[in-house]
Amino acid sequence: MAGEAIAEGLFTWPSEQPQLIGGRCGACDAVSFPRRHGCPRCGSVAVTEQLLGREGTLWTWTSQGFAPKEPFNGTLTVGAETLPWFVGLVEIPGELRVEALLVGVTAETIEIGMPMHLVVVPWRVDEEGREVVTFAFAPGAAEQAVEDSGGVAAGA
Amino acid sequence: MEGWQQVPDVAIIGVGLHPFGRYPGKSALTMGAEAARLALADAGLAWPDVDFAVGGSFEIDQPDSVVAEVGLTGLPFTNVYNGCATAGSALALAAQQIRLGEHRIGLVLGLDKHETGAFTADPTDYACPEWYGEMGLFLTTKFFGMKINRYMHDHGITHQTLARVAAKAYANGAINPSAFRRKALTEEEILGSRMLNHPLTHYMFCSPDEGAAAVVVCDAAIAHQYSDSPVYLRSVVTRTRRYGAFEVHTPSAALEHVPAPTVEAARAAYEAAGIGPEDVQIAQLQDTDAGNEVMHMAEVGLCADGEQNELIAAGATTITGALPVNTDGGLIANGEPVGASGLRQVHELVTQMRGRAGDRQVPTTPRVGLAQLYGAPGVAAVSILTT
Structure with missing residues (x-):
């Protein structure tokens, strides 16, 4: 899939197997996301880049039943039929929990503890006509779903 | 020594409230001036008697502008803002100035006027x-949905419990002449309203609105000169989030878990007051939504995690229950003008502890009250009051 990443330094892109870009503290070893200059655990500035694991389990979730105000700028709300979408916290084993949009889930199928993996999905078309992509998590293990990044609204 | 027996150092001798709601064409400062005048009248004081003031607001950069309306007396007036915990910070600052002996009589004022939504x-x-904002993740309501959903998973809290909390808020609002939402709603209506952020429905949420509240505080040694029913501010503590707490507005959370800032603020407030959660007879908790009230009951130590289903089903947190919570309808029935919300809680505690709450008066006038605030990006405040 082509497209510009929603932000630089957020995930490896373009890539067949994208990964979120976090940090690891050289002083206390804490893993953080997104990468910041200082460590949120100990305040050290000895933070180096750490690519996060692509798989995890759903720690909690909620639905988004109304369109957020600005600075939200996705295209999800162009049609009200795309609401609700789903958001959750995915636990990456041994690292941390990442908050993310969830794709390929419905109110009936979503469940705390379900396996999830990172995907990159279309987000919006910018002023210059370029497609902008962002990260999300989808159900299942990473290898079983190469073609599951059809959009955040998928399955909603 | 029990907190009851310690000599109090800070007293509340007057409270004033501009009811929260919607007031087109009326400014936040005008509402603030009205609340200030009501608090002063309640204390039997005139504005020139006030040595210092602390004001809190989200929308108004300088709440001290209220002096144009209440009088240009030259007093020191400090403005504070600390999100939903603004009133806690304002009260803490005022109490510290009195404890330090810097001033004897102060006004604490909160005012705000928010857009809808x-x-x-x-x-x-x-x-x-x-x-994070572009992706629609920068939303407090979504965090609260995720937090209570996990809490329900871990502790078996039911959707019915959430509905009961909201129904209680509307029932209390219905008998509170100052409330914004004054119509009682059934649990079915609450559960059947639009799902905003699972498991939280539209009627389980409070809404931002408008209003003001004011409190007159003084050195406890002189309180009886002004009031025959002073209420003592035994402690007020604010905290921010620690690494490992699961908090609002955070793109990630650590695997290691530490308690929420409310837990730490409550512990410190109990310790400073020499009072334990078992002594609390009435509580005003931050019910941004029904789930928050449920979780905050445990976070301030009023029950164990998971006990809420049974306590709430038995009516323990209703006005006539063993532990009344949010007796004026809380944020759900009053809405949240951020800078004023915590002082509304204090207004309600003082009103109840003086036995002046009318139709919503708790049957046995409470002697120990607790107020708790929580908001983005992980700030909390807990205050403990006694008579």
Whole structure:
């Protein structure tokens, strides 16, 4: 899939197997996301880049039943039929929990503890006509779903 | 020594409230001036008697502008802002000035006037990246949905319990002449309203609105000169989030878990007051939504995690229950003008502890009250009051 990443330094892109870009503290070893200059655990500035694991389990979730105000700028709300979408916290084993949009889930199928993996999905078309992509998590293990990044609204 | 027996150092001798709601064409400062005048009248004081003031607001940069309306006396007036915990910070600052002996009589004022709908802001102002806002993740309501959903999973809290909490808020609002929402709603109506952020429905949420509240505080040694029913501010503690707490406006959370800032603020407030959670007879908790009230009951130590289903089903938190919570309808029935919300809680505690709450008066006048605030990006305040 082509497209510009929603932000630089957020995930490896373009890539067949994208990964979120976090940090690891050289002083206390804490893993953080997104990468910041200082460590949120100990305040050290000895933070180096750490690519996060692509798989995890759903720690909690909620639905988004109304369109957020600005600075939200996705295209999800162009049609009200795309609401609700789903958001959750995915636990990456041994690292941390990442908050993310969830794709390929419905109110009936979503469940705390379900396996999830990172995907990159279309987000919006910018002023210059370029497609902008962002990260999300989808159900299942990473290898079983190469073609599951059809959009955040998928399955909603 | 029990907190009851310690000599109090700070007293509340007057409270005033401009009811929360919608007031087109009326400014936040005008509402603030009205609340201030009511608090002064309650204390039997005139504005020139006040040595210092502390004001809190989200929308008004300088609440001290209220002096144009209440009098240009030259007093020191400090403005504070600390999100939903603004009133806690304002009260703490006022109490410290009195304890230090700097001043004897102060006014603490909160005022705000918000647009309708969920709060929004620039995510970078909250140490969040821009993409977090662009992706629609910079939303407090979504965090509260995720937090209570996990809490329900861990502790078996039911949707019915959430509905009961909201129904209680509307029932209390219906008998509170100052409330914004004055119509009782059934649990079915609450559960059947639009799902905003699972498991939280539209009627389980409070809404930002408008209003003001004011409190007159003084050195406890002189309180009886002004009031025959002073209420003592035994402690007020604020805290921010620690690494490992699961908090609002955070793109990630650590695997290691530490308690929420409310837990730490409550512990410190109990310790400073020499009072334990078992002594609390009435509580005003931050019910941004029904789930928050449920979780905050445990976070301030009023029950164990998971006990809420049974306590709430038995009516323990209703006005006539063993532990009344949010007796004026809380945020759900009053809405949240951020800078004023915590002082509304204090207003309600003082009103109940003086036995002046009318139709919503708790049957046995409470002697120990607790107020708790929580908000973005992980700030909390807990105050403990006694008579």
